[in-house]
Amino acid sequence: MNEIGTRGLALNEKLIFEHSRTGRRGFSLPELDVPEASLPGELTRDEMDGLPEVSEVEVVRHFTRLSSWNYGVDSGFYPLGSCTMKYNPKVNETAAQKAGLALIHPYTPAALSQGAMEIIYKLEQMLGEISGFPAITVHPAAGAHGELTGMMVIRAFHEKQGNPRRKVLIPDTAHGTNPASAVLCGYEVVSISSDGYLAAEEVAAHMDDEVAALMITNPNTLGLFEKEIVEICAAVHAKGGLVYCDGANMNALLGVCKPADLGIDVMHFNLHKTFSTPHGGGGPGAGPVGVTKELEPFLPHPRIQLKKDHYAWDVNRPDAIGRLRAFHGNFGILVRAYTYIRMLGADGLRRTSEMAVLNANYIRARLEPHYHLPYKQRSLHEVVFSEQNLKGGCHTMDAAKRLIDYGFHPPTVYFPLVVKGAIMIEPTETETRESIDEFCDAMIQIAKESEENPALLKMAPVKTRTRRMDEALAARKPKLRWVKEEKKN
Amino acid sequence: MAFTPHTDNDIVQMLKVIGANSIDDLFKEIPAEVRNKKDLKLEAPLSESEVLRELQRLANRNATPETHRSFLGGGTYNHFIPAVVDFLTSRSEFATAYTPYQSEISQGTLQAIFEFQTLICQITGMEAANASMYDGASACAEAALMAARLTRRKKILTSRALHPEYRETLATYCRFLEMELIDLSFNKNGETSLEDLQAHLDDQTAGVILGYPNFFGVIENIAPLAPLVHDQGAKLVVAVQEAASLGLIKAPGALGADIVIGEGQSFGIPPAFGGPHAGFFAVRQKDVRSIPGRLVGETVDQEGKRGYVLTLSTREQHIRREKATSNICSNHGLCALRATVYLSLLGKDGLRTVAVQNHSKAEYAKQQISAVDGFTLPFSAPTFNEFVIEAKEPVEQVMARLESNGILGGIPLQTFYPEMENHFLVCVTEQNSREDIDILVQTLGTSRT
Numbered sequence: 037m038n039e040i041g042t043r044g045l046a047l048n049e050k051l052i053f054e055h056s057r058t059g060r061r062g063f064s065l066p067e068l069d070v071p072e073a074s075l076p077g078e079l080t081r082d083e084m085d086g087l088p089e090v091s092e093v094e095v096v097r098h099f100t101r102l103s104s105w106n107y108g109v110d111s112g113f114y115p116l117g118s119c120t121m122k123y124n125p126k127v128n129e130t131a132a133q134k135a136g137l138a139l140i141h142p143y144t145p146a147a148l149s150q151g152a153m154e155i156i157y158k159l160e161q162m163l164g165e166i167s168g169f170p171a172i173t174v175h176p177a178a179g180a181h182g183e184l185t186g187m188m189v190i191r192a193f194h195e196k197q198g199n200p201r202r203k204v205l206i207p208d209t210a211h212g213t214n215p216a217s218a219v220l221c222g223y224e225v226v227s228i229s230s231d232g233y234l235a236a237e238e239v240a241a242h243m244d245d246e247v248a249a250l251m252i253t254n255p256n257t258l259g260l261f262e263k264e265i266v267e268i269c270a271a272v273h274a275k276g277g278l279v280y281c282d283g284a285n286m287n288a289l290l291g292v293c294k295p296a297d298l299g300i301d302v303m304h305f306n307l308h309k310t311f312s313t314p315h316g317g318g319g320p321g322a323g324p325v326g327v328t329k330e331l332e333p334f335l336p337h338p339r340i341q342l343k344k345d346h347y348a349w350d351v352n353r354p355d356a357i358g359r360l361r362a363f364h365g366n367f368g369i370l371v372r373a374y375t376y377i378r379m380l381g382a383d384g385l386r387r388t389s390e391m392a393v394l395n396a397n398y399i400r401a402r403l404e405p406h407y408h409l410p411y412k413q414r415s416l417h418e419v420v421f422s423e424q425n426l427k428g429g430c431h432t433m434d435a436a437k438r439l440i441d442y443g444f445h446p447p448t449v450y451f452p453l454v455v456k457g458a459i460m461i462e463p464t465e466t467e468t469r470e471s472i473d474e475f476c477d478a479m480i481q482i483a484k485e486s487e488e489n490p491a492l493l494k495m496a497p498v499k500t501r502t503r504r505m506d507e508a509l510a511a512r513k514p515k516l517r518w519v520k521e522e523k524k525n
Numbered sequence: 526m527a528f529t530p531h532t533d534n535d536i537v538q539m540l541k542v543i544g545a546n547s548i549d550d551l552f553k554e555i556p557a558e559v560r561n562k563k564d565l566k567l568e569a570p571l572s573e574s575e576v577l578r579e580l581q582r583l584a585n586r587n588a589t590p591e592t593h594r595s596f597l598g599g600g601t602y603n604h605f606i607p608a609v610v611d612f613l614t615s616r617s618e619f620a621t622a623y624t625p626y627q628s629e630i631s632q633g634t635l636q637a638i639f640e641f642q643t644l645i646c647q648i649t650g651m652e653a654a655n656a657s658m659y660d661g662a663s664a665c666a667e668a669a670l671m672a673a674r675l676t677r678r679k680k681i682l683t684s685r686a687l688h689p690e691y692r693e694t695l696a697t698y699c700r701f702l703e704m705e706l707i708d709l710s711f712n713k714n715g716e717t718s719l720e721d722l723q724a725h726l727d728d729q730t731a732g733v734i735l736g737y738p739n740f741f742g743v744i745e746n747i748a749p750l751a752p753l754v755h756d757q758g759a760k761l762v763v764a765v766q767e768a769a770s771l772g773l774i775k776a777p778g779a780l781g782a783d784i785v786i787g788e789g790q791s792f793g794i795p796p797a798f799g800g801p802h803a804g805f806f807a808v809r810q811k812d813v814r815s816i817p818g819r820l821v822g823e824t825v826d827q828e829g830k831r832g833y834v835l836t837l838s839t840r841e842q843h844i845r846r847e848k849a850t851s852n853i854c855s856n857h858g859l860c861a862l863r864a865t866v867y868l869s870l871l872g873k874d875g876l877r878t879v880a881v882q883n884h885s886k887a888e889y890a891k892q893q894i895s896a897v898d899g900f901t902l903p904f905s906a907p908t909f910n911e912f913v914i915e916a917k918e919p920v921e922q923v924m925a926r927l928e929s930n931g932i933l934g935g936i937p938l939q940t941f942y943p944e945m946e947n948h949f950l951v952c953v954t955e956q957n958s959r960e961d962i963d964i965l966v967q968t969l970g971t972s973r974t
Contacts, residue, residue: 052640052869062870063607068882069959070889075907079744081775086647087873092609095869099613099637099862106633108621116623123528124621127573132797133611136584141597142799143936144588145928151586152798165566177659177800180842180854191701200701216842216852222701225847261554292552293560312528314617316859317634318624318656318819320801336697358697362600362662362690362788363799375580381570384527391529393551398539414554440630445623451843468530469539500629503827510824510836514813516653517643 037477040112041443046501049101053518056088062095086520105501106317107445113471115399117418117448117460118211118257120287120309122392127379128312128372137371142363146348152367153347157340159374160324163305166377166385167286168296169326173335174365179284181360182304182323183217183251188357189302189327189334190249190278191221196334196355201248201277207234209258209452211282214251223248230454232260232411236267243275249302253282254295257452257460259396259415261288269299278302278331286310287464288393288417291386295326302327311373322369336360391465392417395472399461402476406483410455417464423457425483428490432457435482437496437504442478526570588933594961595933596890598911598952599740600661600688600766600788601796604879605956610793610866619862624819624855628834629826634858635833638821641865648771648868648876649785650778651807656819657861658804658853661788665691665734665764666698667806667817667851668786672732672760673704674815674850680705680730684717686739688766689941695734709733715743715904715913722750730759732784737763737777738770740941741904741950742887742911751781760784768792768805769954770909772880784808793867794860803860814840817851882955883910890953890962897970903948911952913938913945920947923969930968 074080090098107114114121132138140152160172176182187204194200204218207230215225228234228242239250250272254262262268269279281295281303287310289295295303307313308321315321327335333355341350380388393416400409400419408424423432436446436459448460463472485492497503531539536548545551552560571579589595590603597603614620618633625631625638638656645654658664665688669681681699683692685708692708699706709721717735726733733754738744747763754761763777765787777785790802808816814837822836842849871879887910895902899917916923920937927934935949942948953962 049636051636051643052865053643056872060872061874062609062872063875063878065605065875065878065882065955066958068885070886070962072881073885073888075744075773075884078748079746079774079907081771081773081779084647084772084873084876087644087871087876088869089872089874090869092870095866096609096613098869099866100616102633102636103613103616103618104633105630105636106618106622107627107630108618110617110621114623119623121623124617125528127576129615129620131577131580134580134584135589135591136587137580138795138797139589139591139603140587140798141589141595141603141796141933142601143597143599144798144933145924148588148593148928148933149586149798151583154586155583162567177663177857178853178855180852181659181663184852188697188701211854212842212844212846212849213852213854215847216845216849219847220698220702220852222703263554263556266556266559291561291565293555297559314620314859315623316857317619317622317631317637317862318858319855320659320803320857320860321855322801337693358700359690359693360663360666360697361660361694361800362688363660365799366801367798368795368801371580375576378568378571378576378579379573380527382565382567384570385565385567387527387529390548390551391527391531394531394536394539394543394548397543397545397551401543414551416552416554436627437629440627445630446627465527465529469535497629502629502632502830502832505628505826505832505834506824507834507836510822510834511839514653514820514837515823516639516813516820516836517646518639 037481038474039442040474041441041499043499047101049098051518052088052090052098055090055094058089060089060091062090062092112443113467113475114445115447115461115463117462118284120462120464122312122464123466124312124314125376128375131375132368132371150347153340155371155374157342157347159370162377163324163326166290167303167326168294170329171332171335172324172326174324174370175336176323176325177361177366178319178321179304179306179323180213180217182325183213184220185336185360186280186302186304186325187217187221189331190280192334192357193331194248202246204248205242205250207252208454209256210251210253214282232258232413233264234262234268236264236271239268240271243271243277245275247275247277249278249280251280253284255285255288255416258411258420259418260411260413261416265298284309285417288389290389291382292389301331307369307373312376313369313372320366320369322366338364388465395463395465395467399463399472399476403479406480418460418462420455421459422455427487430486430490430493432459434493438482438493439478440497441499444475444478590956593931593933594964596935596951596953596965597933599936599950601799602767602791603954603956604769604791606793607870609870610863613866614859614863620859625835632832635821637862637865639823639833641861642821644865644868645805645807649807650776651785652810653813654805654807655816656821657856658806658818659857660800660802660804661766662691662694664786664804664806666695668762668784669695669699669732669734671784671815672762675760675812676731676758678729678731679703682707682709682725682730682733684709684735686711686717686741687734687736687764688740691764714906715741716745716906726753726757728757730757732760732762734762734764737765738767738909741913742908743904743906744774744909747780767909769880769883772876773884789864792864794863801857801860803857803864815850818853819856879955886957887912887953890951893962893966894969897966900969910954911950913948913950916947920949927968932965932968934965
């Protein structure tokens with residue numbers, strides 16, 4: 037096979053603090069053009085200890101070297117399940133860096149920020165059309181932040197009805213953020229079991245007047261469309277509950293179906309997954325939330341209204357839950373998602389989901405003879421295998437590390453928890469057939485290696501600059517910052 | 526344009542391998558009655574050049590420091606961003622990577638976060654910091670929850686002079702958790718009232734939260750408050766909305782703070798209408814297992830080589846689910862990287878120089894404006910780079926006069942503080958020249974026609 041993972045010259049690099057030499061500088065500022073002022077002595081700090089003194093060249097080399105130790109979507113195939121690591125179009129970055137968008141202050145008067153307000157307003161409209169929800173807020177900073185916002189909206193709604201209710205139902209396949217968000221709204225979490233799909237009967241059996249909401253992911257984290265979703269929503273609604281949908285897997289449904297049409301009441305989007313904004317090594321993303329008409333009054337501040345010929349801030353919203361962050365949302369991320377949707381249009385979005393689902397099913401077809409597939413139903417944009425067929429005492433983590441030697445980022449591993457040694461693969465729509473084939477060839481080769489030479493898996497990765505890390509040591513003796521070593525006498 | 530590379534032939538071949546007849550076939554598990562009957566109603570797709578023209582049209586409708594002389598602050602600041610910051614953080618090995626779960630191919634992100642955590646400890650005077658939060662306001666809310674966890678108490682005292690949007694965020698986060706929030710008034714100097722603090726502080730208090738500098742730019746005198754708070758077994762939470770101030774004012778860690786949170790936007794992150802920015806969160810080492818969010822720790826690999834991993838994750842939602850310290854599952858990594866590059870470039874001299882310039886220019890502006898007839902300084906406490914002005918004429922009229930002269934003169938305060946009629950907050954940074962300030966002063970003094 038054609039192996040893309042190979043050796044290269046990897047440069048070592050110290051911590052930036054270890055480059056520091058007294059008197060080196062990496063900045064320039066204009067001369068002070070007013071008299072220098074000083075603060076009372078008791079308010080003024082002494083010299084700042086530890087901050088590095090380095091030249092500009094050192095800073096540039098330092099971070100360039102660090103970047104070379106990373107693997108990004110632009111480096112190669114990145115099939116992390118549930119994360120939707122699609123290509124991030126560069127035009128999004130150019131758009132977001134325009135001075136009129138990057139440098140606008142959040143307290144600029146509305147009359148002088150009409151362009152920014154139009155982007156927010158129109159993005160809300162577009163997300164509404166895609167999902168079917170009549171009201172969208174772009175306030176939340178991330179998916180988990182959107183969940184928290186959505187669950188607070190649900191709680192505020194129930195309170196207004198006279199009873200906040202006590203419990204939230206969450207299937208065992210859910211992301212860990214779901215229960216963590218529900219608890220922050222003062223709810224007790226009831227875990228319900230599913231067998232690939234969530235059964236409407238199972239949901240109905242748990243429903244009573246104290247259940248505030250069901251939190252569901254659709255397609256779920258096994259990549260399966262919840263085929264009883266309509267009945268599930270009806271069962272929840274029958275007892276006065278609401279249905280929250282984690283929109284992490286929206287990349288399977290663009291232009292295909294609208295979550296609001298399924299009976300879902302609240303859903304968050306992940307703009308950094310579905311709408312191509314870069315993941316940034318862990319953020320920032322954005323987690324807009326869509327809701328039904330009856331929940332709109334509870335959405336957080338701030339909201340934008342379109343008046344006759346201009347946009348205005350809507351300040352008179354007595355039922356709003358308040359704000360969950362400062363200012364108007366992660367606007368820089370919203371600009372990128374706006375740019376993406378405007379370039380794709382309806383046809384492009386639909387094709388995105390079609391190709392994402394095609395790619396995932398192609399991988400499934402190629403790997404099913406070699407890896408154990410615990411759930412056989414037709415999956416959508418991702419597919420989950422287990423470690424069952426790996427030989428030689430090898431586990432999912434060993435296969436994942438061996439993939440690195442072959443030049444790929446591993447899939448999501450050990451999630452969802454309902455599959456033992458889960459290997460969760462989401463290729464996205466932006467990969468070529470060739471890159472997918474190279475990945476499948478490597479996966480097949482690894483399955484074979486586990487039988488013939490399991491040490492190859494257990495030692496992996498061997499081509500990276502550093503090998504497997506001692507995570508137990510890091511947790512046992514946490515060293516969370518650099519400290520200047522005391523001079524020895 | 527869709528970013529999908531398959532040719533028609535690719536699709537035919539792949540469907541054959543799958544054993545499906547058509548693309549439609551792949552979606553057959555979705556009941557026909559809930560599938561879209563019509564195409565999405567969206568505007569026609571644009572090419573790259575068209576979409577950039579559209580974005581330029583929208584950008585042109587916004588006022589920025591490139592079109593106006595701007596004196597807006599209040600939690601987002603107009604600081605200079607060296608070219609190196611944009612250049613390095615645009616590298617797609619950083620920008621297009623995910624959370625660094627696979628440490629062997631994420632050492633770049635991991636080491637940079639470790640450096641970020643170190644820099645935050647250095648500027649705040651604290652012992653441990655996390656990998657960043659969404660922003661200062663949400664970090665502030667999480668700090669209140671952490672104080673409640675550590676003390677097993679539910680009462681939080683919050684200064685009214687803390688950023689109003691931080692207070693509102695805090696109130697939302699606490700709303701369903703049976704927490705008790707009490708506002709502390711500010712005195713005639715613009716500082717949090719010591720009397721009010723003493724009146725409310727007791728052995729049921731979990732935490733006391735102060736802005737430093739506060740929303741009025743005032744540098745609160747924290748040192749005498751800390752022992753009072755600690756005597757009651759409560760936690761002192763210090764919120765830094767303008768991190769550039771830490772180049773000049775005493776580190777909160779040296780003044781007895783237990784938790785220091787803040788907004789890192791001043792460190793090389795563009796204003797961008799309020800986000801994305803980067804919250805920071807710093808604590809004492811002994812409390813580190815109660816901190817929300819990601820942490821990076823140093824360790825060694827199999828061959829003994831130094832390296833970094835995400836650590837102490839048993840606090841977090843993906844392990845602990847409903848028992849986690851927070852529901853946060855990401856950080857603002859790329860913004861934290863901007864701050865790391867910025868602080869590396871500036872170093873200790875640069876950060877001090879920026880802070881001194883901000884303070885000096887603001888002092889100059891303060892003196893000049895207060896000398897103009899009809900404008901006074903209501904507060905007397907020392908400030909950093911922003912300050913409150915009270916006008917004799919309606920503030921709308923003042924702002925309109927400034928705007929028509931190409932000046933964004935400040936933030937009217939009555940929206941946040943009903944009693945502060947005709948007060949506004951003026952911010953001056955190293956980006957404002959003396960000429961900018963002189964023109965502001967001159968325009969304020971222009972008599973009405």
